[in-house]
Amino acid sequence: MINPTEVVPGVLFYSYYAAMRKEKVAFLEHNILVMQISGRFTMETASERFSMEQGELLLIHRNQLGELTKTPLNGEDYQTIVICLKEDLLRQIALEEQIEIGGKYTGPLNILIPGNDFLRAFFQSVMPYVRHPDEKVTNAVGLLKVKEAVQLLLHTMPELKDFLFDFSAPYKMDLEKFMLSNFHFNIPVEKFARLTGRSLAAFKRDFQKIFDKAPRQWLQDKRLLEACHLIEKKHRKPSAIYLDLGFESLSHFSHSFKRKFGLTPTELFEREKHIHH
Structure with missing residues (x-):
């Protein structure tokens, strides 16, 4: 089937x-x-x-x-x-x-x-x-x-x-609140724009005003910070969290993480494990 x-x-x-x-x-x-x-x-x-x-x-x-x-x-x-x-x-x-x-x-x-x-x-x-x-x-x-x-x-x-039979366009919703609740969903920026009731241009403009960053950059940073928090404070394994945070692959996640924090998620996980044992 x-x-x-x-x-x-x-x-x-x-x-x-x-x-x-x-x-x-x-x-x-x-x-x-x-x-x-x-x-x-x-x-x-x-x-x-x-x-x-x-x-x-x-x-x-x-x-x-x-x-x-x-x-x-x-x-x-x-x-x-x-x-x-x-x-x-x-x-x-x-x-x-x-x-x-x-x-x-x-x-x-x-x-x-x-x-x-x-x-x-x-x-x-x-x-x-x-x-x-x-x-x-x-x-x-x-x-x-x-x-x-x-x-x-x-x-x-x-x-x-x-x-x-509600055919109205989606309301322009509170962008900040929406993005903070939904940043871990792995969807294109265009879809985020549509879900908040904005054209792509309006979305990027409003986004820059609120977060002082471009959407893609902010999403990446936000997901990496969240990953760091989950590994350090909640002792979650990198392989168990990367998909939930919207990363396509473990290698892409590790690479981006290392670029931002200077060590790979696995290195951080191992370091935390030693500290707590």
Whole structure:
């Protein structure tokens, strides 16, 4: 089985894993509906942690950063169906159904949807497409499925209308607070800009004003200082922390660390170990 299978490209995914996987960072650009078939799905953002198991549904709001962990349970494979509710599609539904589009959505960003017969039957109806990915389903059928999902969500929780049909641009958020909570996510500066509701140029300008450094330089320094703190004060092994801090590889991390502090992370770790023994 390929991981994950795109049943309808860009819209309907089916993922299937046999072993636990941790995805360091996901930039969730669109609203997403996740149905857990088996195993446990855990998502952690800077402010929240969600976990769900078999039969549960989670609706995830667009423009978020999260760490995703996918764990098979009780010897079964991990299986999930993911429906991507892209903005152009939701706009199309709003037009067709003449849905009043509200203003900026201000409620919770991630909502566990109570399961019901309608939603369960809907996901059952998606399974044949998932089980026969070779029989290419036309996009038209895929779009019908997405429309059906949206209708059922609104039927289950009418208050989701504002969540789904909020097409406002992300607010310009407090850049300093946002960067201090999210600096360890390994994503391009362009995505940080978009998440804080700014163009790249405005982001760089505001950033320079607040931190007196260019974003890339600041991110590198901030991650290295955090690494230093974790090794010195928390006695964490360099190999256990570099990914969590947004470094691509251990060698890149060691090289940058040595350039900044004059010794490698391993040398610092060994030195601290001797001091404390």
